[in-house]
């Protein structure tokens with residue numbers, strides 16, 4: 001039976017998976033959600049024997065029902081190949097009793113690769129299935145990680161072009177170097193004189209600009225989005241939770257159907273929502289532990305039932321989580337409102353009007369599976385230092401935020417028995433300076449690449465290829481523009497008059 005997708009703001013919208021992937025965002029501004037969460041159709045014993053790619057197929061086929069087996073397997077095999085530096089794709093590492101699920105073995109060493117290495121293939125397949133003639137132009141605003149992962153995913157994929165906007169002074173030196181050295185004739189990287197929110201708003205305005213869309217169409221182009229609201233990014237993220245659980249079972253760490261907690265360092269709420277979907281597919285997940293940095297809007301939401309973005313934006317050492325509007329939370333809100341699009345649309349209107357909304361007691365009662373907390377900057381550094389000193393294992397700042405919250409969870413609830421998977425979302429090599437400074441302040445004197453070599457020695461891990469590649473790579477993109485100039489820059493790159 002075909003699984004259809006509707007908008008979180010309008011029940012009347014009904015789309016196939018491939019149509020929802022192509023559109024990205026519904027016309028009413030809502031997000032596409034499956035009309036029900038499908039159940040896993042294979043047993044745990046079968047899953048325990050599967051490779052990452054096989055697991056990906058049995059999960060994704062339940063959601064993307066209008067893709068043929070051949071199409072889906074083709075997308076999966078093109079995505080999860082030797083771009084990853086381990087055949088396991090997402091290995092588990094045990095440290096101090098927790099299981100770190102390393103989601104950073106792809107080409108840009110952050111977890112965005114897990115979804116962005118497959119999204120281009122899902123998009124192109126969707127375009128073909130729906131007889132789209134235009135080339136797809138991906139517009140993306142990035143606070144650092146999404147941009148590079150999207151560039152790497154789309155580079156040289158036929159029928160696509162990708163344009164990435166990043167805040168010129170708002171990303172780490174390594175993140176910037178990764179982006180401006182991107183190869184591929186269909187890639188374009190632009191620094192903007194503004195912050196991430198301005199870049200994001202600029203991109204959204206281009207998506208909503210009907211005149212621009214008509215000009216694009218006449219030139220044989222149409223826009224699409226690689227941002228984490230695309231259902232084609234969310235579903236591939238469900239896979240690694242199923243895979244990790246099955247591996248723990250296969251290795252005798254857990255018994256059949258034993259509950260496992262999942263801890264996720266959260267920004268836009270995509271990764272943890274994927275864990276929630278996995279739980280709803282039947283995976284025995286206990287608590288969904290939502291970890292924030294000092295931008296703790298989600299912690300406040302889980303404690304009070306009020307989502308309030310009216311607060312200062314704090315720049316932290318975990319920049320990929322510096323977010324005040326967690327877009328994917330809307331899918332959860334819709335769900336706890338009883339799949340009520342009207343109710344959800346009211347709350348979202350309040351968010352865009354007043355910057356806040358409050359859920360009902362009835363809705364709040366449905367959040368019992370979630371636990372929220374946050375880790376301060378000082379605590380984050382202390383977590384990295386302590387784990388390194390106790391075990392030799394070095395984690396990045398985002399993962400440390402999760403680890404810190406997990407400690408608080410255990411202290412607060414006394415639940416120390418349940419095993420936990422901690423989503424490890426970036427390689428420490430991506431945030432070298434913050435990581436090394438956490439271990440010892442003396443490292444601050446060193447250059448970025450000296451720090452890379454020092455980290456490699458200290459952690460006894462090889463420097464990832466992604467970092468080796470940019471040491472000597474030539475800068476290929478040097479465009480910088482004002483926020484207002486973004487549409488002009490797009491047209492110029494595409495040769496549209």
Ligand SMILES: *Cc1c(COP(=O)(O)O)cnc(C)c1O
Pocket residue numbers: 110111112145146228265266267268269270271272320321398425426
């Ligand atoms: C994007 C990102 C996150 C946050 O993930 P969401 O799905 O947006 O909640 C956490 N850590 C890293 C390293 C990231 O790149």
